Amino acid sequence: MFRPSLQARHALARLTLPAMFVVAFGLMLVGKVDTVVVERARTAIHDASAPVYLALAEPLGSINKTIAEISGLWGMREENTRLREENEQLRRWQGIALTLDAENRRLKSALRWIPDPEASYVTARVVADAGGVYAKAVLLSVGPKHALRKGQIALDERGLVGRITEVGSRTARVLLITDMNSRVPVILETSRARAIMAGTNGPWPRLLYWTEGSIPKEGERVVTSAEANAFPANLAVGTIRYNAAGIPEIEPDAQLRAIDIVRIFDYGLGGFAPPETPGRPTPGRR
Amino acid sequence: MALSDRTPGIRPRQSIGRRLDIAWRHAFPGVTSLVAMMLSLAPFGLWRQSALPPVVALTCVWFWSLFRPEAMAPPVVLALGLLLDLLAFLPLGVGPLTLLTTHGVAQRLRGTLARQGFAVVWPIFIAVACAIAAMNWALVSLLNFRLYPAGPVLFQAGLAAALYPVVAIPLMLAHRSIADPERA
Numbered sequence: 001m002f003r004p005s006l007q008a009r010h011a012l013a014r015l016t017l018p019a020m021f022v023v024a025f026g027l028m029l030v031g032k033v034d035t036v037v038v039e040r041a042r043t044a045i046h047d048a049s050a051p052v053y054l055a056l057a058e059p060l061g062s063i064n065k066t067i068a069e070i071s072g073l074w075g076m077r078e079e080n081t082r083l084r085e086e087n088e089q090l091r092r093w094q095g096i097a098l099t100l101d102a103e104n105r106r107l108k109s110a111l112r113w114i115p116d117p118e119a120s121y122v123t124a125r126v127v128a129d130a131g132g133v134y135a136k137a138v139l140l141s142v143g144p145k146h147a148l149r150k151g152q153i154a155l156d157e158r159g160l161v162g163r164i165t166e167v168g169s170r171t172a173r174v175l176l177i178t179d180m181n182s183r184v185p186v187i188l189e190t191s192r193a194r195a196i197m198a199g200t201n202g203p204w205p206r207l208l209y210w211t212e213g214s215i216p217k218e219g220e221r222v223v224t225s226a227e228a229n230a231f232p233a234n235l236a237v238g239t240i241r242y243n244a245a246g247i248p249e250i251e252p253d254a255q256l257r258a259i260d261i262v263r264i265f266d267y268g269l270g271g272f273a274p275p276e277t278p279g280r281p282t283p284g285r286r
Numbered sequence: 287m288a289l290s291d292r293t294p295g296i297r298p299r300q301s302i303g304r305r306l307d308i309a310w311r312h313a314f315p316g317v318t319s320l321v322a323m324m325l326s327l328a329p330f331g332l333w334r335q336s337a338l339p340p341v342v343a344l345t346c347v348w349f350w351s352l353f354r355p356e357a358m359a360p361p362v363v364l365a366l367g368l369l370l371d372l373l374a375f376l377p378l379g380v381g382p383l384t385l386l387t388t389h390g391v392a393q394r395l396r397g398t399l400a401r402q403g404f405a406v407v408w409p410i411f412i413a414v415a416c417a418i419a420a421m422n423w424a425l426v427s428l429l430n431f432r433l434y435p436a437g438p439v440l441f442q443a444g445l446a447a448a449l450y451p452v453v454a455i456p457l458m459l460a461h462r463s464i465a466d467p468e469r470a
Contacts, residue, residue, distance in 0.1 A: 027382055053327070129327065133337050
């Protein structure tokens with residue numbers, strides 16, 4: 001067998017690091033030129049690792065729950081009083097809501113209102129934080145025969161979470177509304193003024209480009225707008241808060257710091273899908 | 287039959303078990319780094335957990351490049367960096383470049399640092415982690431054509447500094463026992 005001399009082997013060993021640097025720069029170029037290949041590789045890796053995360057989710061979840069319960073024991077009395085007060089308040093609101101619901105139905109039937117189509121949804125478990133350092137996203141574990149598509153909308157039990165940006169055979173990635181690249185058309189509920197909610201990678205997205213003359217009020221509710229056909233109208237998004245610098249931000253309704261399970265809605269919206277190469281097959285739908 | 291069984295000479299018998307043991311000890315740094323990176327994304331429910339994979343990768347590459355460079359060769363570093371890019375949603379190339387730089391720096395400092403104690407290696411690692419976090423931020427900003435806030439960079443550097451003992455002490459123990467090829 002051919003064995004290079006000791007000097008040659010030393011020289012080769014010294015060249016490996018520079019050679020690997022060259023390969024790394026090459027990879028950088030590939031990443032810039034062919035994003036489709038990179039996205040496929042990424043999805044494949046996450047598809048492969050998702051079953052492991054899913055298997056770990058159950059025991060880790062129960063450990064976390066136990067820790068939370070033990071730490072919750074300390075403030076139980078105060079928590080109980082707070083919850084009683086809140087319950088009372090919610091009962092009053094429930095009464096109002098039921099009356100309004102009945103009135104709404106009566107009015108709609110009197111007007112012969114055509115109801116919005118019921119949206120179908122699937123529920124998925126969040127298995128990993130898929131944001132990295134510079135993005136806010138989560139990875140969902142979904143069954144192998146799912147029908148998820150890019151652009152579908154994720155909600156938790158309280159409000160808007162984000163939109164699906166990548167779909168694999170077992171996983172889907174949801175870009176959260178707090179991500180820097182997220183822009184959501186919204187409506188301020190009381191003034192009906194239109195605006196854009198822009199993520200900042202921080203916990204509170206900013207409100208931009210609101211209609212002139214209607215200044216967003218502290219505590220005002222914000223809902224989605226059907227503009228650009230990317231979202232259905234009137235999904236709960238959050239409430240307005242002003243930060244220390246006097247800039248209006250949105251406190252999201254959804255519990256984005258601890259998302260466990262999300263519902264993915266199919267509203268059948270076509271508009272404003274993430275850019276794709278024409279003629280490219282969508283992974284997971286063959 | 288293996289060559290060592292047919293030719294006479296004084297050497298320990300190379301049974302399959304022993305050879306597997308040696309191979310495992312050689313592969314230990316690469317394999318454990320890979321597993322640690324994958325596990326750092328498991329659903330522990332930790333706050334800002336997505337900052338963990340780059341920090342874990344950085345610590346593993348630094349440690350093994352310093353104390354056992356032959357097992358953390360540049361191709362292994364490149365592969366780990368590529369995996370990091372895919373796992374942590376970084377632009378392709380950022381992970382390999384930062385980890386290879388870490389490897390290069392560790393190689394340079396190896397002559398003086400490998401004999402030093404933990405108390406000397408840790409502060410130097412903190413300095414390297416800060417520089418690598420800044421490099422990471424600069425590369426990501428450049429590749430995505432946008433200026434990212436510096437907060438996550440500081441957080442990443444701080445996390446690396448704080449987590450170094452947590453990762454490096456078990457690695458040090460493994461390096462002296464179960465991962466040492468001399469003890470196979």
